Structure formats: C-alpha cells, structure tokens
Amino acid sequence: MAKKIEKEMSFLDHVEELRWHLVRSTIAVFIFGIVAFIMKDFIFNKILFAPKNADFVTYRFFCKVSNFFGTDGLCIDDLPFTFQSLDMAEQFSVHIWTSITVGFIIAFPFIVWEVWKFISPGLYEKERKGARSFIIVSSFLFFIGVLFGYYVVTPLSVNFLGNYSVSDMVERNIKIGSYIALVRSSMLASGLIFELPIVMYFLTKMGLVTPEFLKKYRKHALVLVLILAAVITPPDIISQIIVAIPILLLYETSIYISKVVVKQELKKEKENA
Template sequence: MKKKSTDPEKEMSFLDHLEELRWHLVRSTLAVLIVAILAFIFKRFIFDTLIFGPSRPEFATYSIFCDISRALGMDAFCFQEMPFKIQSRTMAGQFSAHMWTSIYAGIIIAFPYILYEFWKFISPGLNENERKSSRGFIVIASFLFFLGVLFGYYLITPLSINFLGSYQVSDEVINQFDLDSYISLVRTSVLACGIVFELPILMYILTKIGLVSPEILRKYRKFALIIVLVLSAVITPPDIVSQIIVAIPIVILYEVSIYISKVVIKNQEKELKKEERKKKKEERE
C-alpha cells in the first residue's frame, strides 16, 4: 500500500482518508471500551446510585418537587415507597444489563474524546478562518450534551418513572417491571435529551454549509414548535406538566439556534467582503 505522505500540502488519496478515518474510529472505540471496563468494575455505583436512584423516594428531584407542591398546598411527588418492583426474568438478564449499561456509560463519558477524534478528522479540510471560528466546538458541544444528559436524568427520568410506575388500569394488576425495560427507559431519557440539546451545534453546521438561515428558521418557527411538542410527548409520560417541562428548554434552544445562525451568516458576509477588498487591492497593484 502506498505510504501516507507527511507533507501537509500534499492531497491525501481516498484510501488515505479511509485509513485516517479508521484510526480515528479505533481510538474512539478504545476510549469507549476503557471507560466501559471501569463502569463494569464499579457496578455498585453505576446501578445502585445512578440507575436505580430515580426509583427511590429520596431521589433529589422528588424531594424538591415535594417541597414545591407542599408550598402550593398539594402532595404531589410526596411518597414513602415506589409502587412497583424491578425483576429479572431471564438467566442472562442481569449480566446482559450489566454489560450493555457499561457500554452506554462508556459512550456517554467518552463523548468529549469522540468529538475530539471527529474534530481531528475534519479539521484539516477547513481553512484557517473556519478553524478559528470553530475553536470552541468540542467544549460547547460537550457542555450541551452533558447538560442534556443531566436534564434527562434529573427531570425526564424521574417524571417518567413516577408516572408509569404508579399507573394502574386496575388494582388487580401489580407493577413488576423487567430490568431491561426499566434500564431502557432511563437510557432513552438520558441519551435522547443529550442529543436534543445538540440542536444549536447542528444548526451551526447546517448554516455553515448553507442549508439553513435565520430567515428559514424564523419562517418555520410554528412548524418547529409543533415538532417540539410531538418530540416532548414521545420522550415524556403523557401528562401536560411533563411535556411543558421538556418543551421549554427545547424552544429556548431553538431560539438560541436562530441567534447562532444569524451570527454565522454575519461572519460569512464579513469574510466575503474582506476577500473582495483584498482582491480589489491586488488588482490595483
């Protein structure tokens, strides 16, 4: 195979790009596996503290909501015990849950490094101005992702568990949930919110490549609001309060995305004018 050139000015072939991408993927996978192994070892903390935390009445969210509801003259979220039990009904159920939860923990915790490897792959294709304007990409994207993860863990997850765990069609039916079903709810709530909170980053990229603009985002704001409400209904229990709690930050993120798109367009116009002045100056000389 042709040896990869170390000259930065020399264009890489398609196979060289594939080889470079392969090593970025390998390093990202190794980072996920290392964190997953650590999560596998510290299973007591991962499961007893994090995973099963929202299933306990003393969880922070329930305590705060209980205090707020009592201040309003109600007793919502004030309870001594969750009205359900978690069980494993298959031979490999607990081991499988342990393994996959460790892998997802690896993905979540190693997310900044995965972004770093992604950035290292695409950054050589950017010009100097684009690299400067995108300098804080990893930090901002990681911050938004972890903010979404915390939002999903401390708000969406306990709201969903409280609603679905206490819901009964009849007193004859006892709620005994499978371990995989419970973990799936926690995982989906956390990851969905983490991804949704990347909306400003997505809009930044789409604006940079010319697919969206502030005008388009404003024009379709009403449609976006409908999509937000549908999305909040999908990732939350079917009650109005939970949907509003989810919809508010998503709407805020959408408005922030409009502002970011506006800034990107202004910067592009400035760069274009700067290049035009430079060309005119060169023509005069």
C-alpha cells in the first residue's frame, strides 16, 4: 500500500487529537494577539487608520492613473468624515477584537501547520513530504489576500462610503467600531477567498470536484464571483470589476490545479494496478 500504516484511532481519539491542535492554534493566536495589543499606536494609527488619509498609497496610485488619461476624476483631496466613540466600552472592545484578528493573521502559518498535522495521517507518504510546500503556498495566498483586502478593497470601500451622502444635513461621524469592522472584514474575507486554489485541491483529492465540473459551471461561478464582489465592495461597477478579476484568476488557477491532481491520481491508480 502507498499509505503508511498508522495505529488505528477511535472517534474519541480523533476528537482529542483535534482538540489539542485547536488549543495550540488558539495559544498562538493569543500570544500574537498580546503583541498586537501592546503595539496599539502602530496598528491603529499607522495601519488601520491609514486608508482614512487622502495621501494613502492606493489613492495616490488611482490619481496617477487618472492623470495618465488626462483627468483627475479618481483623485481625492479629503475623506469628509470623522471617527467617534458612542459606547463606554467601544474603544476597548475594538482594541481587543482587532488584536485577536491581527494575532490570527500573524499566526496563520502555524494554524495551517496544525491543520496539516491533523490531516496528514490520512495522506500518502509522498503527500506528507509536501508539508512545507503546503504551508508556504497556503500562507502566501492568505497574506496576498489580506494585502489585497487592505490596499484595494478597504480603500475602495472607505472612499465610496465615506463620501456617500443622502443629504448635506447629515454629518459624517463614523463610529470607530463600524470603520474597524469594515477594515477587518475586508482583509479577512479577501485572505480566505485567496485560499480558493487550496480548497479546490483538497476537494479534488476527495473526489468531490473535477476539472470538468469546474469548467461546466464556469459561467455560474462568474455570476457568484460578481455577487461576492458586490457584497465585499461598494456598489459601483469599477470597484466590483477590480475585485472580481483576481477572484476569477484564482478560479482559473483552481481548474489547472484540479487537472494536475486528477492526473496524479490516475497515475497512482496505474502504478497500483
């Protein structure tokens, strides 16, 4: 057999094993969360509040693109809203949840490693040797997604929603919790969406997805991608297209990965026949 023989474990043994993987992952998130909690000024003033400034790198880039085409339609001088805290514990709550989120993002490679250790007993020996590649690729895609959420999705959302107004009589005083929740959700959602190729890899390994299936429902996937882009971005077509393009590229990458996995499985079946 190609699989390495492991000592059989009962259902409760698997639950116990999973519990310790979750405990170690939680401890890692907690440790990095403490570091993030201590670095409050840097995380909030230099990172999270940066998209509020008109000179943020993304706004400057769009302005240069706009100037290249002889217009200043994408340039902004100011984001006309201010932050406010209306609840007694709001700032402390925002600080806690932001620290946990940052802890999760930083600890993501370790969490992936724990996931790998849990599922590896059910894999082939050759597949177990790919642990390093799995962790590197998964972490790389996640961090790229987080950066995409921070530098693309967040500025588009902040710019649109921060400038949107139904009447000049309404003052733009944004609750700090609402703003931070927008930034957090944009980064985490994008990071997890960029894990699509990894998800498709394992679904193909389990026989739940095939390249033919992904190709057949490509048009349906396009509709779902556009809906997803509409959910995580402002309701303007340019923002939706900007977000939809990388997701579609990830989907096409997933089709290629699925093809590779199917070929590998067929090759193994021939070798074992």
